[in-house]
Amino acid sequence: MNYQNILSETTNGISTITINRPSKLNALNRGTINELHDAFEKANNSTKTKVIILTGSGEKAFVAGADISEFADFSVEEGRNLAAKGQELLFDFVANLSTPVIAAINGFALGGGLELAMAAHFRIASENAKMGLPEVSLGVIPGYGGTQRLPQLVGKGRAMEMIMTAGMIDADQALQYGLVNHVTTAEELLEFAEKLATKIMKNSSVAIASAIRAINANYEDGENGFDTEIEEFGKSFGTQDFKEGTQAFLQKRKANFPGL
Incomplete structure (x- = not known):
């Protein structure tokens, strides 16, 4: 598959998958989800890949949400199918990969972006990162696993508050909540992710x-x-x-x- 929305490269056992739609703040659309599925599947099946790092291009966003224009006019059945297909192709798929996945959150991780980060096996964030699930402000709820994974990571009460208020938390608060494991400067984010990956690769x-x-x-x-x-x-x-x-x-x- 020729990628239009992502970049993927493998070096020294680490496959780095970068969502590359900076003009759209790396928002997820159907094409991007399909490309991510393909890239994750190939990395997981490759003997050259021991760890996968997922990040976003640019300095502003990891993934600033889903591409709302794609589903603004959907029916009930279309909405149900959108969530089911997305979870099957990407979010549940990533969560159950046998290859470790580290999400390196380099800016806004909102809606589907935070859901994608939560599907990774663990997360690190840059100091400028902002995270949230703002779906209820659009009259909908998180549909890519957010209502399930966020409580598992931060607890029911905090998840309820984050989802009901549609608010954002910063990197330090995410660290306090246990949503991310580490916070670094923006410049050190990928280097730190690679150091963690190297530690992982020493093991079976x-x-x-x-x-x-x-x-x-x-x-x-x-x-x-x-x-x-x-x-x-x-x-x-x-x-x-x-x-x-x-x-x-x-x-x-x-x-x-x-x-x-």
């Missing part, structure tokens, strides 16, 4: 994928996260990474994980 990619499945299971209806953890823990003993990791520990050397 097989074990990390297994841990993602176990953690996510706790938030799935009908799933028992403890049971999933037990199952994934047991599977680890059959991997080559486990054999290498334990042998390296016993031999007091650094592990060289084969990723199998």
